[in-house]
Amino acid sequence: MNEWLQNPLIMTGVAIGVALGGILTTCAYLILLERKLSAWMQDRLGPNRVGPLGLLQPLADGAKLMLKEDIIPGHVNKFLFVLGPAISVFTTMLAFAVVPFGPVSHEKGQFPFVIAPGVDLGIVFIFAVTSLAVYSIILGGWASNNKYSALGSLRASAQVVSYEIPLGMSVVGLALLHSSMSLEKILTQQAEMGFLGWNIWYQPVACLIFFTAALAESNRLPFDLTECEQELVGGFHTEYSAMKWAMFFLGEYTHVITISFLTSVLFFGGWHFPFIAEAASAYPGAWVVKVAVLLFKVSCMIVLIQMLRWTIPRFRFDQLMSLAWKGLIPMATANVLIVMCVLEFNLPRIWLFPLSVALFVAVGLIGTQASLPAGGATVRRKKVTAPVVAAAHH
């Protein structure tokens, strides 16, 4: 039956439709969630005028952004100015192509739960495409012909280039452990090993590094130095308005969704959950449970990201750089080394957990010792005893 369903184009089209529609709707509601969360944190109610509990606010926002006058200032390079936001949305959407959002199926005529099934370079593809997103920021900032925009985009380029390294290094360990770079295979292998197969038990430090670096890649607080309002007006999107500005925003939120999916899939077992969604569970409707489990994990990640945004103040630029270059990169390198050693000497995998903890402790100790003043603690902490001689009036 349904010969035409066998056509691979049909199911891919359906998957693209589902993913795209899902992402766009989720982005709209994530903005509402973010506004609500921040309001609750600050003991406010948040948007509550449009619809019950403000639930129709995203529609109102969308309509507003669509109908708003789309200003292209006279002093900008028009082509690049328009290209910037387009690249932002395009690259982040493209990255979602290889992210599995359910129990992936390779059989013909079944919903694949991933737009491009069977991409063995999954992780590399995602990193390659998402780091293209920095082009949107650089083009947008540069085409704006505005000093603040240019400064913002320069910061973005430095930041993204720096955090690309720990982001990539943190998953090298996973690729070695699973002998694969395919997200689907990493997910399936974790699911087959059960709850204790989740990568968080073997790579906790890598998870921390990955999450931090991915947050920095998405240019969100506490890493949003590209658009810090106090110093740079609005950063790279100062000159943007209406839908073009919204596309930058859409790109950012899609990035958040993607990194939440990646963290859940890479480190928290994807759709696997003990008893209810095992690799072997084949009861009717199992796929619904699996999708629900994955979406639950992703939602937890997203809420965590949004909570972090409203909790932690923004980094200073030198702190940002020293966190990447002095903290995360050496840590990620050492982590890869540990994985290689464990695999090389055929140690049981559970050794990775204490070794990761030891790595974390070592890094913490190095950080503590390095911050002490050189040449011993001869810090002058003297009380003022002599009275201050006030200057005479005449």
Add this chain to the structure above:
Amino acid sequence: MPICADDVEWVEEPSMNFWESTFLPAIFGGLQITGSHVVDGKTVTHQYPEEKPVLPLHYRGVHRLNKDEAGRVKCVACMMCATACPAHCISIVATEAPKDDPLWNGRDKFPLSFELDELKCIYCGMCEEACPCDAIELTHIYDLVGTTRAELVFDKNKLLSVYDETKDCGLDPVRTKRGALSGCSEFATLPTLGPATSVKADDRAAKAPSPGVIHD
């Protein structure tokens, strides 16, 4: 004068211990605080159009012109308020009260027109202070809106209608003392003015032969 090295206090940034240098306790401590605010469900905001603010009795809002017992405008067109007004938003045209009309019995003058520009007004309440017969008062009305500037220039009738609107609502008691002059005119009962700040005996200001003049 160079600063003596002994007077300089060096403040070093405290060194971080192991846990602090990992940043994790600070992050989770912060998340705990923000999270507790999320789950406690308390709000500090007023839901304004549904929930009106409770205003103090001396709140200074839109003006009104009071009426006396006979229903006449209480204003005697003495121009005190217009003179006191720092924003120059009051303009009064005074006229003589008709001698033969029993309605104006006992009155010399009344305002032919009394215009108050609510947009120019800075709501300082000086007009109310200046008025010798408690004719102009500020009410609790704070949500004043209009679509043109002209409609917010209140004339005598409008100001009198504000009186009718607010006299019985309890928020704006009529502060009239039945013909007595207002408080600011009662010099005898006013407290003697003390210095705004206390002056110590060894202060230069206290030793000065005349206060406020600085001698070498």
